[in-house]
Amino acid sequence: MEIPFLSLKSTNKPFEDSLKIALTDFLSSGQYMLGKSVANFEKNFAKYCQTKHCIGVANGLDALILILNSFEFKKNAEVIVPANTYFASILAIIKAGLKPILVEPNLEDYLINTDNIKKAISKETVAVMAVNLYGRMCDYKKINEICQENKLKLIVDSAQSHGAEYQDSKDCFGADAIAYSFYPTKNLGALADAGAVVTGDEQLAKTIRKNRNYGSEIKYQFDSLGLNSRLSELQACFLDIKLKHLDDEISKRRHIARRYLTEIKNDKLILPPSDRINQDAWHLFVVRTDIRDSLIRFLKEKQIGFDIHYPIPPHKQKALKELNGLDLPITEIIHKTILSLPLNSSLVEDEVDHIILTLNSY
Ligand SMILES: Cc1ncc(COP(=O)(O)O)c(C=O)c1O
Missing domain, CATH: 3.90.1150.10 (Aspartate Aminotransferase, domain 1)
Known part of the structure:
Protein backbone atom coordinates (compact mmCIF):
# COMPACT_ATOMS: atom_id res chain seq x y z
CA MET A 1 0.00 0.00 0.00
CA GLU A 2 1.47 3.35 -1.06
CA ILE A 3 0.50 6.27 1.21
CA PRO A 4 1.53 9.81 0.23
CA PHE A 5 2.44 12.28 2.97
CA LEU A 6 -0.34 14.54 1.70
CA SER A 7 -2.41 14.69 -1.48
CA LEU A 8 -4.08 18.08 -1.90
CA LYS A 9 -6.18 16.67 -4.72
CA SER A 10 -7.66 14.14 -2.27
CA THR A 11 -8.17 16.61 0.60
CA ASN A 12 -10.02 19.01 -1.75
CA LYS A 13 -12.07 16.28 -3.43
CA PRO A 14 -15.08 16.52 -1.04
CA PHE A 15 -15.39 20.24 -1.89
CA GLU A 16 -15.05 19.89 -5.66
CA ASP A 17 -18.72 20.48 -6.58
CA SER A 18 -19.15 23.48 -4.25
CA LEU A 19 -15.84 25.01 -5.41
CA LYS A 20 -16.92 24.73 -9.07
CA ILE A 21 -20.22 26.49 -8.31
CA ALA A 22 -18.34 29.21 -6.38
CA LEU A 23 -15.99 29.71 -9.34
CA THR A 24 -18.92 30.12 -11.75
CA ASP A 25 -20.63 32.61 -9.39
CA PHE A 26 -17.36 34.49 -8.97
CA LEU A 27 -16.88 34.79 -12.75
CA SER A 28 -20.36 36.12 -13.30
CA SER A 29 -20.23 38.52 -10.31
CA GLY A 30 -17.75 40.87 -12.05
CA GLN A 31 -16.45 41.81 -8.56
CA TYR A 32 -12.93 40.38 -8.41
CA MET A 33 -11.22 42.32 -5.60
CA LEU A 34 -12.29 43.10 -2.00
CA GLY A 35 -15.96 42.34 -2.61
CA LYS A 36 -18.66 40.59 -0.63
CA SER A 37 -16.85 37.23 -0.45
CA VAL A 38 -13.87 38.76 1.38
CA ALA A 39 -16.25 40.62 3.72
CA ASN A 40 -18.29 37.44 4.40
CA PHE A 41 -15.25 35.31 5.05
CA GLU A 42 -13.77 37.95 7.36
CA LYS A 43 -16.99 38.05 9.39
CA ASN A 44 -17.23 34.26 9.59
CA PHE A 45 -13.57 33.65 10.39
CA ALA A 46 -13.54 36.31 13.16
CA LYS A 47 -16.54 34.55 14.71
CA TYR A 48 -14.85 31.17 14.37
CA CYS A 49 -11.75 32.55 16.11
CA GLN A 50 -13.91 33.95 18.96
CA THR A 51 -12.79 37.50 18.29
CA LYS A 52 -14.13 40.70 16.75
CA HIS A 53 -12.13 41.51 13.65
CA CYS A 54 -10.58 39.62 10.77
CA ILE A 55 -8.67 41.25 7.93
CA GLY A 56 -8.01 39.05 4.91
CA VAL A 57 -4.53 39.49 3.45
CA ALA A 58 -2.41 37.92 0.71
CA ASN A 59 -0.47 35.36 2.81
CA GLY A 60 0.72 34.48 6.32
CA LEU A 61 4.05 36.28 6.01
CA ASP A 62 2.29 39.55 5.15
CA ALA A 63 -0.15 39.03 8.03
CA LEU A 64 2.83 39.00 10.44
CA ILE A 65 4.54 41.98 8.76
CA LEU A 66 1.31 44.03 8.77
CA ILE A 67 0.81 43.32 12.49
CA LEU A 68 4.38 44.28 13.38
CA ASN A 69 4.27 47.45 11.24
CA SER A 70 1.00 48.56 12.79
CA PHE A 71 2.59 49.03 16.23
CA GLU A 72 5.15 51.50 14.82
CA PHE A 73 7.92 50.17 17.07
CA LYS A 74 11.21 52.01 16.82
CA LYS A 75 13.70 50.61 14.32
CA ASN A 76 15.71 47.60 15.58
CA ALA A 77 13.51 47.13 18.65
CA GLU A 78 13.62 43.51 19.85
CA VAL A 79 10.96 40.86 19.29
CA ILE A 80 11.29 37.55 21.16
CA VAL A 81 10.52 34.56 18.94
CA PRO A 82 11.08 30.79 19.26
CA ALA A 83 14.25 29.58 17.56
CA ASN A 84 12.30 26.53 16.45
CA THR A 85 9.88 27.92 13.91
CA TYR A 86 9.30 28.20 10.18
CA PHE A 87 11.57 30.75 8.52
CA ALA A 88 8.64 33.17 7.87
CA SER A 89 8.18 34.11 11.57
CA ILE A 90 11.73 35.43 11.73
CA LEU A 91 11.71 36.91 8.23
CA ALA A 92 8.62 38.97 9.14
CA ILE A 93 10.42 40.53 12.12
CA ILE A 94 13.41 41.47 9.95
CA LYS A 95 11.23 42.79 7.10
CA ALA A 96 9.45 45.01 9.67
CA GLY A 97 12.82 46.60 10.56
CA LEU A 98 13.00 44.86 13.95
CA LYS A 99 15.49 42.52 15.62
CA PRO A 100 14.52 38.87 16.24
CA ILE A 101 15.71 37.49 19.59
CA LEU A 102 15.65 33.71 19.26
CA VAL A 103 14.88 31.66 22.35
CA GLU A 104 14.98 27.93 22.89
CA PRO A 105 11.76 25.85 22.86
CA ASN A 106 10.75 22.96 25.13
CA LEU A 107 12.10 19.66 23.85
CA GLU A 108 8.83 17.91 24.81
CA ASP A 109 6.31 19.96 22.81
CA TYR A 110 8.60 21.99 20.51
CA LEU A 111 7.02 25.30 21.66
CA ILE A 112 8.58 28.46 23.08
CA ASN A 113 9.80 28.00 26.66
CA THR A 114 8.31 30.65 28.94
CA ASP A 115 11.33 30.81 31.31
CA ASN A 116 13.50 31.53 28.29
CA ILE A 117 11.15 34.37 27.27
CA LYS A 118 11.70 35.98 30.70
CA LYS A 119 15.48 35.62 30.42
CA ALA A 120 15.51 37.20 26.93
CA ILE A 121 13.67 40.40 27.91
CA SER A 122 15.82 43.53 27.68
CA LYS A 123 15.25 47.31 27.64
CA GLU A 124 14.84 47.04 23.87
CA THR A 125 12.14 44.33 23.91
CA VAL A 126 8.77 45.46 22.54
CA ALA A 127 6.94 42.23 21.74
CA VAL A 128 6.78 38.46 21.97
CA MET A 129 5.87 36.50 18.86
CA ALA A 130 4.62 33.08 19.97
CA VAL A 131 4.25 30.37 17.32
CA ASN A 132 1.66 27.57 17.63
CA LEU A 133 3.91 25.12 15.84
CA TYR A 134 2.39 21.91 14.44
CA GLY A 135 -1.10 22.98 15.58
CA ARG A 136 -0.53 23.16 19.34
CA MET A 137 -1.14 26.33 21.32
CA CYS A 138 1.65 27.75 23.48
CA ASP A 139 1.21 28.35 27.22
CA TYR A 140 -0.78 31.60 26.83
CA LYS A 141 -1.68 31.92 30.49
CA LYS A 142 2.00 32.37 31.35
CA ILE A 143 2.95 34.23 28.17
CA ASN A 144 0.18 36.79 28.70
CA GLU A 145 1.28 37.33 32.30
CA ILE A 146 4.86 37.95 31.16
CA CYS A 147 3.71 40.34 28.42
CA GLN A 148 1.47 42.29 30.76
CA GLU A 149 4.11 42.54 33.51
CA ASN A 150 6.67 43.82 31.02
CA LYS A 151 4.29 45.89 28.84
CA LEU A 152 5.04 43.86 25.73
CA LYS A 153 2.75 43.26 22.78
CA LEU A 154 1.76 39.65 22.18
CA ILE A 155 1.67 38.59 18.55
CA VAL A 156 0.78 35.03 17.60
CA ASP A 157 1.86 33.15 14.50
CA SER A 158 -1.06 30.78 14.09
CA ALA A 159 -0.23 29.73 10.52
CA GLN A 160 -0.40 26.08 11.65
CA SER A 161 -3.11 26.14 14.30
CA HIS A 162 -6.54 27.05 12.87
CA GLY A 163 -9.13 25.76 15.32
CA ALA A 164 -6.70 24.90 18.14
CA GLU A 165 -7.77 25.82 21.66
CA TYR A 166 -6.02 26.51 24.93
CA GLN A 167 -8.17 26.44 28.09
CA ASP A 168 -11.33 26.97 25.97
CA SER A 169 -9.80 29.99 24.28
CA LYS A 170 -9.23 30.21 20.54
CA ASP A 171 -7.92 33.79 20.79
CA CYS A 172 -4.76 32.94 22.77
CA PHE A 173 -6.09 34.61 25.95
CA GLY A 174 -6.66 37.89 24.10
CA ALA A 175 -3.31 38.22 22.31
CA ASP A 176 -2.97 41.60 20.59
CA ALA A 177 -3.13 40.09 17.11
CA ILE A 178 -2.98 36.65 15.52
CA ALA A 179 -1.66 35.88 12.03
CA TYR A 180 -3.05 33.03 9.91
CA SER A 181 -1.85 31.47 6.67
CA PHE A 182 -4.27 29.68 4.34
CA TYR A 183 -1.50 28.18 2.22
CA PRO A 184 -3.06 25.11 0.49
CA THR A 185 -1.50 22.56 2.89
CA LYS A 186 -2.90 24.18 6.05
CA ASN A 187 -5.83 22.78 8.07
CA LEU A 188 -7.88 25.54 6.41
CA GLY A 189 -6.20 25.78 3.03
CA ALA A 190 -7.08 27.96 0.02
CA LEU A 191 -6.19 26.98 -3.55
CA ALA A 192 -3.45 29.63 -3.69
CA ASP A 193 -1.65 31.90 -1.22
CA ALA A 194 -3.93 33.60 1.30
CA GLY A 195 -3.79 34.80 4.92
CA ALA A 196 -5.54 36.83 7.62
CA VAL A 197 -5.02 38.84 10.78
CA VAL A 198 -7.51 38.45 13.61
CA THR A 199 -7.70 40.81 16.55
CA GLY A 200 -10.08 42.13 19.18
CA ASP A 201 -8.58 45.62 18.87
CA GLU A 202 -10.68 47.89 16.66
CA GLN A 203 -7.99 50.51 16.06
CA LEU A 204 -5.41 47.87 15.14
CA ALA A 205 -7.91 46.26 12.75
CA LYS A 206 -8.54 49.65 11.10
CA THR A 207 -4.81 50.27 10.62
CA ILE A 208 -4.17 46.80 9.18
CA ARG A 209 -7.22 47.04 6.89
CA LYS A 210 -5.81 50.28 5.50
CA ASN A 211 -2.25 48.99 5.24
CA ARG A 212 -3.17 45.81 3.34
CA ASN A 213 -4.41 48.20 0.64
CA TYR A 214 -1.34 50.43 0.14
CA GLY A 215 -2.22 52.52 3.22
CA SER A 216 -5.37 53.79 1.52
CA GLU A 217 -8.91 54.01 2.86
CA ILE A 218 -10.19 56.45 0.27
CA LYS A 219 -9.45 55.69 -3.39
CA TYR A 220 -6.16 57.25 -4.56
CA GLN A 221 -5.52 58.80 -1.15
CA PHE A 222 -2.55 57.30 0.75
CA ASP A 223 -2.19 57.92 4.49
CA SER A 224 0.65 55.49 5.23
CA LEU A 225 3.21 53.32 3.44
CA GLY A 226 1.25 50.06 3.36
CA LEU A 227 1.53 46.91 1.26
CA ASN A 228 -0.47 45.51 -1.60
CA SER A 229 -1.64 42.50 0.38
CA ARG A 230 -5.32 42.00 -0.36
CA LEU A 231 -7.00 38.62 0.11
CA SER A 232 -8.20 37.36 -3.27
CA GLU A 233 -11.98 37.44 -3.65
CA LEU A 234 -11.95 33.99 -5.27
CA GLN A 235 -9.87 32.47 -2.47
CA ALA A 236 -12.23 34.06 0.07
CA CYS A 237 -15.18 32.25 -1.64
CA PHE A 238 -13.28 28.96 -1.43
CA LEU A 239 -12.21 29.55 2.17
CA ASP A 240 -15.76 30.36 3.27
CA ILE A 241 -16.94 27.01 1.87
CA LYS A 242 -14.13 25.11 3.59
CA LEU A 243 -14.51 27.02 6.89
CA LYS A 244 -17.92 25.39 7.41
CA HIS A 245 -16.13 22.02 7.49
C1 LIG B 1 4.68 28.92 11.30
C2 LIG B 1 4.47 29.64 9.99
N1 LIG B 1 4.51 30.98 9.98
C3 LIG B 1 4.30 31.68 8.84
C4 LIG B 1 4.03 31.06 7.65
C5 LIG B 1 3.89 31.87 6.42
O1 LIG B 1 2.69 31.68 5.73
P1 LIG B 1 2.60 31.91 4.17
O2 LIG B 1 3.32 30.82 3.49
O3 LIG B 1 1.13 31.94 3.89
O4 LIG B 1 3.23 33.25 3.90
C6 LIG B 1 3.98 29.65 7.62
C7 LIG B 1 3.70 28.96 6.36
O5 LIG B 1 3.97 27.83 6.13
C8 LIG B 1 4.20 28.92 8.82
O6 LIG B 1 4.16 27.59 8.85
Whole structure:
Protein backbone atom coordinates (compact mmCIF):
# COMPACT_ATOMS: atom_id res chain seq x y z
CA MET A 1 0.00 0.00 0.00
CA GLU A 2 1.47 3.35 -1.06
CA ILE A 3 0.50 6.27 1.21
CA PRO A 4 1.53 9.81 0.23
CA PHE A 5 2.44 12.28 2.97
CA LEU A 6 -0.34 14.54 1.70
CA SER A 7 -2.41 14.69 -1.48
CA LEU A 8 -4.08 18.08 -1.90
CA LYS A 9 -6.18 16.67 -4.72
CA SER A 10 -7.66 14.14 -2.27
CA THR A 11 -8.17 16.61 0.60
CA ASN A 12 -10.02 19.01 -1.75
CA LYS A 13 -12.07 16.28 -3.43
CA PRO A 14 -15.08 16.52 -1.04
CA PHE A 15 -15.39 20.24 -1.89
CA GLU A 16 -15.05 19.89 -5.66
CA ASP A 17 -18.72 20.48 -6.58
CA SER A 18 -19.15 23.48 -4.25
CA LEU A 19 -15.84 25.01 -5.41
CA LYS A 20 -16.92 24.73 -9.07
CA ILE A 21 -20.22 26.49 -8.31
CA ALA A 22 -18.34 29.21 -6.38
CA LEU A 23 -15.99 29.71 -9.34
CA THR A 24 -18.92 30.12 -11.75
CA ASP A 25 -20.63 32.61 -9.39
CA PHE A 26 -17.36 34.49 -8.97
CA LEU A 27 -16.88 34.79 -12.75
CA SER A 28 -20.36 36.12 -13.30
CA SER A 29 -20.23 38.52 -10.31
CA GLY A 30 -17.75 40.87 -12.05
CA GLN A 31 -16.45 41.81 -8.56
CA TYR A 32 -12.93 40.38 -8.41
CA MET A 33 -11.22 42.32 -5.60
CA LEU A 34 -12.29 43.10 -2.00
CA GLY A 35 -15.96 42.34 -2.61
CA LYS A 36 -18.66 40.59 -0.63
CA SER A 37 -16.85 37.23 -0.45
CA VAL A 38 -13.87 38.76 1.38
CA ALA A 39 -16.25 40.62 3.72
CA ASN A 40 -18.29 37.44 4.40
CA PHE A 41 -15.25 35.31 5.05
CA GLU A 42 -13.77 37.95 7.36
CA LYS A 43 -16.99 38.05 9.39
CA ASN A 44 -17.23 34.26 9.59
CA PHE A 45 -13.57 33.65 10.39
CA ALA A 46 -13.54 36.31 13.16
CA LYS A 47 -16.54 34.55 14.71
CA TYR A 48 -14.85 31.17 14.37
CA CYS A 49 -11.75 32.55 16.11
CA GLN A 50 -13.91 33.95 18.96
CA THR A 51 -12.79 37.50 18.29
CA LYS A 52 -14.13 40.70 16.75
CA HIS A 53 -12.13 41.51 13.65
CA CYS A 54 -10.58 39.62 10.77
CA ILE A 55 -8.67 41.25 7.93
CA GLY A 56 -8.01 39.05 4.91
CA VAL A 57 -4.53 39.49 3.45
CA ALA A 58 -2.41 37.92 0.71
CA ASN A 59 -0.47 35.36 2.81
CA GLY A 60 0.72 34.48 6.32
CA LEU A 61 4.05 36.28 6.01
CA ASP A 62 2.29 39.55 5.15
CA ALA A 63 -0.15 39.03 8.03
CA LEU A 64 2.83 39.00 10.44
CA ILE A 65 4.54 41.98 8.76
CA LEU A 66 1.31 44.03 8.77
CA ILE A 67 0.81 43.32 12.49
CA LEU A 68 4.38 44.28 13.38
CA ASN A 69 4.27 47.45 11.24
CA SER A 70 1.00 48.56 12.79
CA PHE A 71 2.59 49.03 16.23
CA GLU A 72 5.15 51.50 14.82
CA PHE A 73 7.92 50.17 17.07
CA LYS A 74 11.21 52.01 16.82
CA LYS A 75 13.70 50.61 14.32
CA ASN A 76 15.71 47.60 15.58
CA ALA A 77 13.51 47.13 18.65
CA GLU A 78 13.62 43.51 19.85
CA VAL A 79 10.96 40.86 19.29
CA ILE A 80 11.29 37.55 21.16
CA VAL A 81 10.52 34.56 18.94
CA PRO A 82 11.08 30.79 19.26
CA ALA A 83 14.25 29.58 17.56
CA ASN A 84 12.30 26.53 16.45
CA THR A 85 9.88 27.92 13.91
CA TYR A 86 9.30 28.20 10.18
CA PHE A 87 11.57 30.75 8.52
CA ALA A 88 8.64 33.17 7.87
CA SER A 89 8.18 34.11 11.57
CA ILE A 90 11.73 35.43 11.73
CA LEU A 91 11.71 36.91 8.23
CA ALA A 92 8.62 38.97 9.14
CA ILE A 93 10.42 40.53 12.12
CA ILE A 94 13.41 41.47 9.95
CA LYS A 95 11.23 42.79 7.10
CA ALA A 96 9.45 45.01 9.67
CA GLY A 97 12.82 46.60 10.56
CA LEU A 98 13.00 44.86 13.95
CA LYS A 99 15.49 42.52 15.62
CA PRO A 100 14.52 38.87 16.24
CA ILE A 101 15.71 37.49 19.59
CA LEU A 102 15.65 33.71 19.26
CA VAL A 103 14.88 31.66 22.35
CA GLU A 104 14.98 27.93 22.89
CA PRO A 105 11.76 25.85 22.86
CA ASN A 106 10.75 22.96 25.13
CA LEU A 107 12.10 19.66 23.85
CA GLU A 108 8.83 17.91 24.81
CA ASP A 109 6.31 19.96 22.81
CA TYR A 110 8.60 21.99 20.51
CA LEU A 111 7.02 25.30 21.66
CA ILE A 112 8.58 28.46 23.08
CA ASN A 113 9.80 28.00 26.66
CA THR A 114 8.31 30.65 28.94
CA ASP A 115 11.33 30.81 31.31
CA ASN A 116 13.50 31.53 28.29
CA ILE A 117 11.15 34.37 27.27
CA LYS A 118 11.70 35.98 30.70
CA LYS A 119 15.48 35.62 30.42
CA ALA A 120 15.51 37.20 26.93
CA ILE A 121 13.67 40.40 27.91
CA SER A 122 15.82 43.53 27.68
CA LYS A 123 15.25 47.31 27.64
CA GLU A 124 14.84 47.04 23.87
CA THR A 125 12.14 44.33 23.91
CA VAL A 126 8.77 45.46 22.54
CA ALA A 127 6.94 42.23 21.74
CA VAL A 128 6.78 38.46 21.97
CA MET A 129 5.87 36.50 18.86
CA ALA A 130 4.62 33.08 19.97
CA VAL A 131 4.25 30.37 17.32
CA ASN A 132 1.66 27.57 17.63
CA LEU A 133 3.91 25.12 15.84
CA TYR A 134 2.39 21.91 14.44
CA GLY A 135 -1.10 22.98 15.58
CA ARG A 136 -0.53 23.16 19.34
CA MET A 137 -1.14 26.33 21.32
CA CYS A 138 1.65 27.75 23.48
CA ASP A 139 1.21 28.35 27.22
CA TYR A 140 -0.78 31.60 26.83
CA LYS A 141 -1.68 31.92 30.49
CA LYS A 142 2.00 32.37 31.35
CA ILE A 143 2.95 34.23 28.17
CA ASN A 144 0.18 36.79 28.70
CA GLU A 145 1.28 37.33 32.30
CA ILE A 146 4.86 37.95 31.16
CA CYS A 147 3.71 40.34 28.42
CA GLN A 148 1.47 42.29 30.76
CA GLU A 149 4.11 42.54 33.51
CA ASN A 150 6.67 43.82 31.02
CA LYS A 151 4.29 45.89 28.84
CA LEU A 152 5.04 43.86 25.73
CA LYS A 153 2.75 43.26 22.78
CA LEU A 154 1.76 39.65 22.18
CA ILE A 155 1.67 38.59 18.55
CA VAL A 156 0.78 35.03 17.60
CA ASP A 157 1.86 33.15 14.50
CA SER A 158 -1.06 30.78 14.09
CA ALA A 159 -0.23 29.73 10.52
CA GLN A 160 -0.40 26.08 11.65
CA SER A 161 -3.11 26.14 14.30
CA HIS A 162 -6.54 27.05 12.87
CA GLY A 163 -9.13 25.76 15.32
CA ALA A 164 -6.70 24.90 18.14
CA GLU A 165 -7.77 25.82 21.66
CA TYR A 166 -6.02 26.51 24.93
CA GLN A 167 -8.17 26.44 28.09
CA ASP A 168 -11.33 26.97 25.97
CA SER A 169 -9.80 29.99 24.28
CA LYS A 170 -9.23 30.21 20.54
CA ASP A 171 -7.92 33.79 20.79
CA CYS A 172 -4.76 32.94 22.77
CA PHE A 173 -6.09 34.61 25.95
CA GLY A 174 -6.66 37.89 24.10
CA ALA A 175 -3.31 38.22 22.31
CA ASP A 176 -2.97 41.60 20.59
CA ALA A 177 -3.13 40.09 17.11
CA ILE A 178 -2.98 36.65 15.52
CA ALA A 179 -1.66 35.88 12.03
CA TYR A 180 -3.05 33.03 9.91
CA SER A 181 -1.85 31.47 6.67
CA PHE A 182 -4.27 29.68 4.34
CA TYR A 183 -1.50 28.18 2.22
CA PRO A 184 -3.06 25.11 0.49
CA THR A 185 -1.50 22.56 2.89
CA LYS A 186 -2.90 24.18 6.05
CA ASN A 187 -5.83 22.78 8.07
CA LEU A 188 -7.88 25.54 6.41
CA GLY A 189 -6.20 25.78 3.03
CA ALA A 190 -7.08 27.96 0.02
CA LEU A 191 -6.19 26.98 -3.55
CA ALA A 192 -3.45 29.63 -3.69
CA ASP A 193 -1.65 31.90 -1.22
CA ALA A 194 -3.93 33.60 1.30
CA GLY A 195 -3.79 34.80 4.92
CA ALA A 196 -5.54 36.83 7.62
CA VAL A 197 -5.02 38.84 10.78
CA VAL A 198 -7.51 38.45 13.61
CA THR A 199 -7.70 40.81 16.55
CA GLY A 200 -10.08 42.13 19.18
CA ASP A 201 -8.58 45.62 18.87
CA GLU A 202 -10.68 47.89 16.66
CA GLN A 203 -7.99 50.51 16.06
CA LEU A 204 -5.41 47.87 15.14
CA ALA A 205 -7.91 46.26 12.75
CA LYS A 206 -8.54 49.65 11.10
CA THR A 207 -4.81 50.27 10.62
CA ILE A 208 -4.17 46.80 9.18
CA ARG A 209 -7.22 47.04 6.89
CA LYS A 210 -5.81 50.28 5.50
CA ASN A 211 -2.25 48.99 5.24
CA ARG A 212 -3.17 45.81 3.34
CA ASN A 213 -4.41 48.20 0.64
CA TYR A 214 -1.34 50.43 0.14
CA GLY A 215 -2.22 52.52 3.22
CA SER A 216 -5.37 53.79 1.52
CA GLU A 217 -8.91 54.01 2.86
CA ILE A 218 -10.19 56.45 0.27
CA LYS A 219 -9.45 55.69 -3.39
CA TYR A 220 -6.16 57.25 -4.56
CA GLN A 221 -5.52 58.80 -1.15
CA PHE A 222 -2.55 57.30 0.75
CA ASP A 223 -2.19 57.92 4.49
CA SER A 224 0.65 55.49 5.23
CA LEU A 225 3.21 53.32 3.44
CA GLY A 226 1.25 50.06 3.36
CA LEU A 227 1.53 46.91 1.26
CA ASN A 228 -0.47 45.51 -1.60
CA SER A 229 -1.64 42.50 0.38
CA ARG A 230 -5.32 42.00 -0.36
CA LEU A 231 -7.00 38.62 0.11
CA SER A 232 -8.20 37.36 -3.27
CA GLU A 233 -11.98 37.44 -3.65
CA LEU A 234 -11.95 33.99 -5.27
CA GLN A 235 -9.87 32.47 -2.47
CA ALA A 236 -12.23 34.06 0.07
CA CYS A 237 -15.18 32.25 -1.64
CA PHE A 238 -13.28 28.96 -1.43
CA LEU A 239 -12.21 29.55 2.17
CA ASP A 240 -15.76 30.36 3.27
CA ILE A 241 -16.94 27.01 1.87
CA LYS A 242 -14.13 25.11 3.59
CA LEU A 243 -14.51 27.02 6.89
CA LYS A 244 -17.92 25.39 7.41
CA HIS A 245 -16.13 22.02 7.49
CA LEU A 246 -13.09 23.05 9.53
CA ASP A 247 -14.33 21.52 12.80
CA ASP A 248 -15.01 18.28 10.97
CA GLU A 249 -11.50 18.40 9.44
CA ILE A 250 -9.98 18.91 12.89
CA SER A 251 -12.00 16.12 14.52
CA LYS A 252 -10.76 13.71 11.84
CA ARG A 253 -7.21 14.83 12.57
CA ARG A 254 -7.77 14.36 16.33
CA HIS A 255 -9.10 10.88 15.73
CA ILE A 256 -5.98 9.88 13.76
CA ALA A 257 -3.68 11.56 16.29
CA ARG A 258 -5.41 9.66 19.12
CA ARG A 259 -4.91 6.38 17.25
CA TYR A 260 -1.22 7.10 16.63
CA LEU A 261 -0.68 8.12 20.25
CA THR A 262 -2.32 5.04 21.70
CA GLU A 263 -1.38 2.40 19.11
CA ILE A 264 2.15 3.25 17.96
CA LYS A 265 4.37 1.25 20.30
CA ASN A 266 8.02 1.45 19.38
CA ASP A 267 10.83 2.44 21.76
CA LYS A 268 12.77 3.97 18.89
CA LEU A 269 10.15 6.69 18.44
CA ILE A 270 9.32 9.57 20.79
CA LEU A 271 5.71 10.59 20.21
CA PRO A 272 4.36 14.15 20.65
CA PRO A 273 2.53 15.06 23.90
CA SER A 274 -0.89 13.47 24.36
CA ASP A 275 -2.24 15.76 27.08
CA ARG A 276 -4.36 17.92 24.77
CA ILE A 277 -5.57 15.62 22.03
CA ASN A 278 -8.91 17.45 21.83
CA GLN A 279 -7.48 20.95 21.94
CA ASP A 280 -4.56 20.65 19.52
CA ALA A 281 -5.35 21.14 15.82
CA TRP A 282 -2.86 18.44 14.74
CA HIS A 283 -1.61 20.24 11.66
CA LEU A 284 1.39 17.92 11.79
CA PHE A 285 2.13 14.73 13.74
CA VAL A 286 5.83 14.99 14.53
CA VAL A 287 7.83 12.16 16.10
CA ARG A 288 11.48 12.20 17.15
CA THR A 289 14.10 9.51 16.70
CA ASP A 290 17.86 9.32 17.12
CA ILE A 291 18.08 7.10 14.05
CA ARG A 292 16.23 9.27 11.55
CA ASP A 293 18.22 8.23 8.48
CA SER A 294 17.38 4.60 9.11
CA LEU A 295 13.68 5.43 9.70
CA ILE A 296 13.63 7.40 6.43
CA ARG A 297 15.09 4.42 4.54
CA PHE A 298 12.48 2.15 6.12
CA LEU A 299 9.54 4.44 5.28
CA LYS A 300 10.74 4.81 1.69
CA GLU A 301 10.98 1.04 1.33
CA LYS A 302 7.45 0.68 2.77
CA GLN A 303 6.14 3.49 0.53
CA ILE A 304 4.86 5.58 3.43
CA GLY A 305 5.20 9.32 2.82
CA PHE A 306 6.85 11.60 5.39
CA ASP A 307 8.32 15.09 5.60
CA ILE A 308 10.64 17.02 7.91
CA HIS A 309 9.39 20.30 9.39
CA TYR A 310 12.11 21.55 9.19
CA PRO A 311 15.52 20.11 8.30
CA ILE A 312 17.54 23.34 8.85
CA PRO A 313 16.75 25.64 11.80
CA PRO A 314 16.35 29.36 10.94
CA HIS A 315 19.58 30.36 12.73
CA LYS A 316 21.57 28.00 10.48
CA GLN A 317 20.10 29.34 7.23
CA LYS A 318 22.38 31.06 4.72
CA ALA A 319 20.00 34.03 4.56
CA LEU A 320 20.43 34.70 8.30
CA LYS A 321 24.23 34.86 8.50
CA GLU A 322 24.13 37.20 11.51
CA LEU A 323 22.40 34.43 13.50
CA ASN A 324 24.58 31.52 12.32
CA GLY A 325 26.81 31.67 15.43
CA LEU A 326 23.98 31.32 17.99
CA ASP A 327 24.22 28.42 20.42
CA LEU A 328 20.76 26.79 20.44
CA PRO A 329 21.30 23.10 21.31
CA ILE A 330 17.64 22.17 21.93
CA THR A 331 16.56 23.67 18.62
CA GLU A 332 19.35 21.79 16.87
CA ILE A 333 18.45 18.46 18.51
CA ILE A 334 14.85 18.97 17.38
CA HIS A 335 15.83 19.71 13.79
CA LYS A 336 18.14 16.68 13.64
CA THR A 337 15.65 14.17 15.05
CA ILE A 338 12.12 15.11 13.93
CA LEU A 339 10.01 13.48 11.25
CA SER A 340 6.36 14.16 10.31
CA LEU A 341 4.04 11.21 9.64
CA PRO A 342 1.02 11.43 7.32
CA LEU A 343 -1.94 12.99 9.12
CA ASN A 344 -4.77 14.52 7.13
CA SER A 345 -8.50 14.12 6.61
CA SER A 346 -8.19 12.06 3.41
CA LEU A 347 -6.46 9.15 5.22
CA VAL A 348 -8.83 6.18 5.58
CA GLU A 349 -8.82 3.75 8.52
CA ASP A 350 -7.03 1.04 6.50
CA GLU A 351 -4.21 3.44 5.78
CA VAL A 352 -3.96 4.49 9.43
CA ASP A 353 -3.91 0.78 10.43
CA HIS A 354 -1.15 0.18 7.90
CA ILE A 355 0.98 3.11 9.12
CA ILE A 356 0.64 1.96 12.75
CA LEU A 357 1.44 -1.70 11.98
CA THR A 358 4.40 -0.72 9.81
CA LEU A 359 5.86 1.60 12.47
CA ASN A 360 5.37 -1.04 15.17
CA SER A 361 7.32 -3.51 13.02
CA TYR A 362 10.26 -1.10 12.67
C1 LIG B 1 4.68 28.92 11.30
C2 LIG B 1 4.47 29.64 9.99
N1 LIG B 1 4.51 30.98 9.98
C3 LIG B 1 4.30 31.68 8.84
C4 LIG B 1 4.03 31.06 7.65
C5 LIG B 1 3.89 31.87 6.42
O1 LIG B 1 2.69 31.68 5.73
P1 LIG B 1 2.60 31.91 4.17
O2 LIG B 1 3.32 30.82 3.49
O3 LIG B 1 1.13 31.94 3.89
O4 LIG B 1 3.23 33.25 3.90
C6 LIG B 1 3.98 29.65 7.62
C7 LIG B 1 3.70 28.96 6.36
O5 LIG B 1 3.97 27.83 6.13
C8 LIG B 1 4.20 28.92 8.82
O6 LIG B 1 4.16 27.59 8.85
